[in-house]
Amino acid sequence: MNWKPHTFALAGLAMISTPITAQAKIYVSIEQAQKILFPNQPLTKAPIVITDDLQDKLRAASSIRHPFQGERIWKTANGGWLIVDEVVGKHEMITYAVGISPNGSIAGIEILEYVESYGYEVAEAQWRKQFTGKTAKDPIKLNQDIQNIGGATLSCKHLTDGVKRVSVLYELALKEK
Amino acid sequence: MKARCQPLLGTFVEIAIEQENCQNAMDQAYEAIQQVQDLMSFHDSLSELNQINQNAHLHPIEIHPWTAQIFKMAQDIYQHSNGLFNCGIGHRLVEAGLLPRQLDLSQYPLGGIQDIHFLGSSVIYATKPVCLDLGGIAKGFAVDKAVEVLMQNGTLSGCVNAGGDLRVFGHTPRVIQIRHPKSPGKLIDIGTLQNGAIATSALYFANRDRKHSHIVNPLALDTNDIHVNFEESYSIVANECVYADALTKVLALSKRQDHPCFDYFNAQAITIAA
Numbered sequence: 001m002n003w004k005p006h007t008f009a010l011a012g013l014a015m016i017s018t019p020i021t022a023q024a025k026i027y028v029s030i031e032q033a034q035k036i037l038f039p040n041q042p043l044t045k046a047p048i049v050i051t052d053d054l055q056d057k058l059r060a061a062s063s064i065r066h067p068f069q070g071e072r073i074w075k076t077a078n079g080g081w082l083i084v085d086e087v088v089g090k091h092e093m094i095t096y097a098v099g100i101s102p103n104g105s106i107a108g109i110e111i112l113e114y115v116e117s118y119g120y121e122v123a124e125a126q127w128r129k130q131f132t133g134k135t136a137k138d139p140i141k142l143n144q145d146i147q148n149i150g151g152a153t154l155s156c157k158h159l160t161d162g163v164k165r166v167s168v169l170y171e172l173a174l175k176e177k
Numbered sequence: 178m179k180a181r182c183q184p185l186l187g188t189f190v191e192i193a194i195e196q197e198n199c200q201n202a203m204d205q206a207y208e209a210i211q212q213v214q215d216l217m218s219f220h221d222s223l224s225e226l227n228q229i230n231q232n233a234h235l236h237p238i239e240i241h242p243w244t245a246q247i248f249k250m251a252q253d254i255y256q257h258s259n260g261l262f263n264c265g266i267g268h269r270l271v272e273a274g275l276l277p278r279q280l281d282l283s284q285y286p287l288g289g290i291q292d293i294h295f296l297g298s299s300v301i302y303a304t305k306p307v308c309l310d311l312g313g314i315a316k317g318f319a320v321d322k323a324v325e326v327l328m329q330n331g332t333l334s335g336c337v338n339a340g341g342d343l344r345v346f347g348h349t350p351r352v353i354q355i356r357h358p359k360s361p362g363k364l365i366d367i368g369t370l371q372n373g374a375i376a377t378s379a380l381y382f383a384n385r386d387r388k389h390s391h392i393v394n395p396l397a398l399d400t401n402d403i404h405v406n407f408e409e410s411y412s413i414v415a416n417e418c419v420y421a422d423a424l425t426k427v428l429a430l431s432k433r434q435d436h437p438c439f440d441y442f443n444a445q446a447i448t449i450a451a
Contacts, residue, residue: 001371001373001414001443002350002371002373003370003371004350005368006367006368025182027181027182039200091385109183111184146180147354148352148370149341150338150354150376150412151361151410152361152377152378152379152382153340153342153382154189155386156184156187156188159189163184
């Protein structure tokens with residue numbers, strides 16, 4: 001171990017000369033997520049129209065309020081599915097991909113982007129609005145370096161709700177296709 | 178640099194490595210973390226940990242080598258922290274609504290990690306009923322397992338970060354930032370780390386989400402002293418993430434930068450005042 005602390009850290013002082021604000025992290029593209037979740041399997045785009053009725057059911061099942069967008073859905077030749085969705089919380093926005101195996105089980109979950117909006121000054125709807133509705137062709141251009149951020153554990157509960165919504169979507173709209 | 182992130186262990190687990198063409202190594206590292214979760218999750222009623230909590234006081238149980246390994250580490254830390262670190266606090270977190278109720282043990286006096294005994298390398302029994310929760314150590318253990326897998330697969334340099342408990346390996350020293358306890362959206366650049374781990378205990382997210390403190394004092398005699406509240410951020414730098422993770426609880430509870438067990442485990446304490 002080679003640890004070179006700044007002197008203030010050893011003194012236990014929270015001196016911040018230039019505070020760095022926690023930022024967006026971009027991990028993988030949709031294309032990379034497809035290769036991770038369905039290696040060597042070609043995927044075809046299979047968007048669906050989300051009716052009001054289906055939207056209501058998804059909302060009821062997952063307690064996620066913002067509408068599901070049906071255009072980011074792909075399928076494999078043998079009945080697997082890949083769905084890209086977002087969770088937009090008070091404190092974060094997460095774009096993620098869920099792979100569903102032909103038997104309906106979840107094959108994997110991959111985070112595409114994590115945008116932290118922690119802090120009361122940036123949690124405003126106005127700030128968040130700039131990220132909603134972005135597509136893969138329109139990546140958020142923020143710091144693309146992966147910072148090594150330590151700290152208290154972040155909960156992934158919101159994302160769990162999002163995955164629930166995708167599972168319900170599969171049950172209601174994709175399974176029989 | 179290639180980076181991926183998956184939701185595991187109740188948090189976001191980020192793996193960043195410097196080489197390209199490393200999907201196989203990354204996949205295996207995530208599988209190792211998934212395996213730690215399957216074995217040691219308190220939330221999953223079928224996990225090995227819950228089988229142990231249910232049955233270890235009734236009859237000896239053969240356990241996975243990784244579970245045996247983490248129990249031995251937890252006992253070592255228990256011993257050298259004079260009981261300040263103890264995984265036998267699951268019932269406290271259940272009572273506070275922080276963990277699901279998997280079984281009703283209210284009628285029994287519960288033991289702790291010190292009541293787990295080994296009959297051979299991976300067979301255990303408990304001399305008292307236990308409600309063990311590995312939430313204070315398993316993330317660090319999983320990070321170490323992922324790093325081991327990456328290195329075994331030829332990865333030379335990288336970082337595994339389980340929601341703030343992280344380990345860096347390889348020749349590149351990395352800048353480490355930690356969240357400011359008062360304003361966790363702001364990061365403090367605390368230094369550079371090479372081949373080492375850092376973990377942090379703080380309550381800013383628990384307070385934000387209006388939850389009970391998950392920092393439990395296993396030695397509390399009074400019910401009011403069970404959940405410990407504080408505003409500081411307590412970090413530990415160590416060679417392995419499992420020790421960094423567990424020892425943050427010793428620091429948060431003892432508030433002693435120089436607790437003797439830090440020396441014993443080659444660890445350094447960092448307290449950031451709010």
